[in-house]
Amino acid sequence: MIMADDKDVLRDVWFGRIPACFTLSPEETTEREAEPYYLLLPRVSYLTLVTDKVKKHFLKVMKAEDVEEMWFEHEGTALKWHYPIGVLFDLHASNSALPWNITVYFKFPEQDLLHCPTNSVIEAHFMSCIKEADALKHKGQVINDMQKKDHKQLWMGLQNDKFDQFWAMNRKLMEYPTEEGGFRYIPFRIYQTMSDRPFIQTLFRPVSSEGQALTLGDLLKELFPAAIEDEPKKFQVMIHGIEPLLETPIQWLSEHLSHPDNFLHISIIPAPSD
Amino acid sequence: MMTGEREPPSCFLDEKTFRLCCRLFLQHSESIQDGWIWEQIKGSDEGFMKKTVLVPVKSSLLDKQHESIQAENTELLTDDIEADAEDETAGVDAVCESHAVLRYEYHVLYSCSYQIPVLYFRASALDGRPLSLEEVWSNVHPNYRQRLKQEPWDTLTQQEHPLLGQPFFMLHPCRTEEFMKPALDLAHAQNRRVNYIVSWLSVVGPVVGLDVPLTFSTAVSAPD
Numbered sequence: 001m002i003m004a005d006d007k008d009v010l011r012d013v014w015f016g017r018i019p020a021c022f023t024l025s026p027e028e029t030t031e032r033e034a035e036p037y038y039l040l041l042p043r044v045s046y047l048t049l050v051t052d053k054v055k056k057h058f059l060k061v062m063k064a065e066d067v068e069e070m071w072f073e074h075e076g077t078a079l080k081w082h083y084p085i086g087v088l089f090d091l092h093a094s095n096s097a098l099p100w101n102i103t104v105y106f107k108f109p110e111q112d113l114l115h116c117p118t119n120s121v122i123e124a125h126f127m128s129c130i131k132e133a134d135a136l137k138h139k140g141q142v143i144n145d146m147q148k149k150d151h152k153q154l155w156m157g158l159q160n161d162k163f164d165q166f167w168a169m170n171r172k173l174m175e176y177p178t179e180e181g182g183f184r185y186i187p188f189r190i191y192q193t194m195s196d197r198p199f200i201q202t203l204f205r206p207v208s209s210e211g212q213a214l215t216l217g218d219l220l221k222e223l224f225p226a227a228i229e230d231e232p233k234k235f236q237v238m239i240h241g242i243e244p245l246l247e248t249p250i251q252w253l254s255e256h257l258s259h260p261d262n263f264l265h266i267s268i269i270p271a272p273s274d
Numbered sequence: 275m276m277t278g279e280r281e282p283p284s285c286f287l288d289e290k291t292f293r294l295c296c297r298l299f300l301q302h303s304e305s306i307q308d309g310w311i312w313e314q315i316k317g318s319d320e321g322f323m324k325k326t327v328l329v330p331v332k333s334s335l336l337d338k339q340h341e342s343i344q345a346e347n348t349e350l351l352t353d354d355i356e357a358d359a360e361d362e363t364a365g366v367d368a369v370c371e372s373h374a375v376l377r378y379e380y381h382v383l384y385s386c387s388y389q390i391p392v393l394y395f396r397a398s399a400l401d402g403r404p405l406s407l408e409e410v411w412s413n414v415h416p417n418y419r420q421r422l423k424q425e426p427w428d429t430l431t432q433q434e435h436p437l438l439g440q441p442f443f444m445l446h447p448c449r450t451e452e453f454m455k456p457a458l459d460l461a462h463a464q465n466r467r468v469n470y471i472v473s474w475l476s477v478v479g480p481v482v483g484l485d486v487p488l489t490f491s492t493a494v495s496a497p498d
Contacts, residue, residue, distance in 0.1 A: 115441075
């Protein structure tokens with residue numbers, strides 16, 4: 001059940017923003033210099049969905065023949081448009097000064113990034129994540145029982161930044177049989193930049209076989225024990241830019257701190273060495 | 275996955291059974307030199323099956339008229355390559371344009387979310403240039419192309435490889451259950467046990483140019 005106070009959490013998550021400064025790469029050939037472009041980015045959206053104005057701004061100084069697909073980089077790392085913006089920030093820039101400095105390119109790195117030619121590619125990706133999350137939570141029964149227009153409502157809610165429209169439908173994906181105590185499995189992904197592996201994702205039940213509610217700490221103990229070591233603290237465990245208490249039940253996190261794609265995206269980053 | 279003699283087999287595959295099926299699959303592949311290997315992820319017990327195929331094509335990928343010929347040549351020339359190393363070099367030189375030889379890499383991964391195997395692949399020219407979705411699409415046999423366009427469950431999309439992080443193409447797993455069920459039920463009715471990976475790959479592989487020799491169906495056993 002989602003209670004009144006919890007709804008504030010849902011709103012805070014939805015309306016989270018990150019100030020960013022976009023600069024054109026000096027490697028791009030331009031007819032004249034372009035001013036940097038400043039933009040507030042929604043944490044829960046995707047780069048290619050919210051940067052039309054950035055593209056328009058920089059296209060003004062580019063020659064048409066030099067323009068392939070626009071893509072972004074931060075401090076040498078190509079930013080994956082198919083990851084939610086907040087996840088990219090937490091993973092690559094949370095301990096740097098604001099605004100988030102992003103370099104814009106128009107020559108596409110085929111080997112590293114997925115193509116994003118149209119918004120329908122973003123929609124397909126978004127819906128695919130929601131379906132996978134529901135496969136884990138409800139064996140896909142809730143999403144499959146929804147009509148096409150319901151699926152569309154989820155996407156339009158995200159695209160147009162409409163919290164109420166989105167959650168009117170999404171709340172169905174957050175329900176579970178009371179006697180179960182939670183979802184079948186929790187949809188989550190753990191990201192880190194210390195190895196090549198993009199993320200860790202496995203089957204994890206929110207309730208133990210003895211009926212105990214499992215916590216964030218329990219999840220990490222199983223999949224990334226180094227992250228919960230305290231002496232010394234080597235890592236930060238970040239969700240939506242905050243470090244939740246390890247005692248937080250994973251079921252509650254899944255219901256309240258998931259992204260609109262219904263996944264709990266957890267970033268593990270090296271703790272800043274003050 | 276068989277839970278008992280009388281119960282019909284599940285269309286889903288647990289991870290343990292996936293690995294067992296792969297192990298048996300790989301044993302046969304080795305015996306006929308079909309090129310499949312198991313790639314383990316460093317520092318974990320996760321891995322996947324992988325096969326790389328060099329596919330010479332007679333003419334430009336974008337030349338629509340030669341597409342069906344290409345599909346046939348794919349099978350013929352793969353055998354030729356395995357035959358004789360010297361001849362292979364000569365053959366490659368003769369048709370050498372930067373896009374005249376393609377490198378296809380197929381990966382079989384396990385999806386814990388859907389509890390089924392998933393096929394990922396990528397293709398590149400010999401100079402390393404990755405093929406676009408359009409180019410890959412045009413290399414799909416015309417018979418399958420129509421089906422792919424009509425059936426959303428067979429959709430080919432670009433995805434991030436979940437273990438390697440690089441762009442790959444993936445055949446969507448959404449309706450695997452639908453086509454595996456008849457195959458599994460039939461085998462059950464005939465008192466045959468099947469190797470899930472063999473049955474599954476024999477259906478999805480050819481759609482994207484991957485040949486699974488018939489001996490796999492007869493020689494590879496199901497896990498106990």
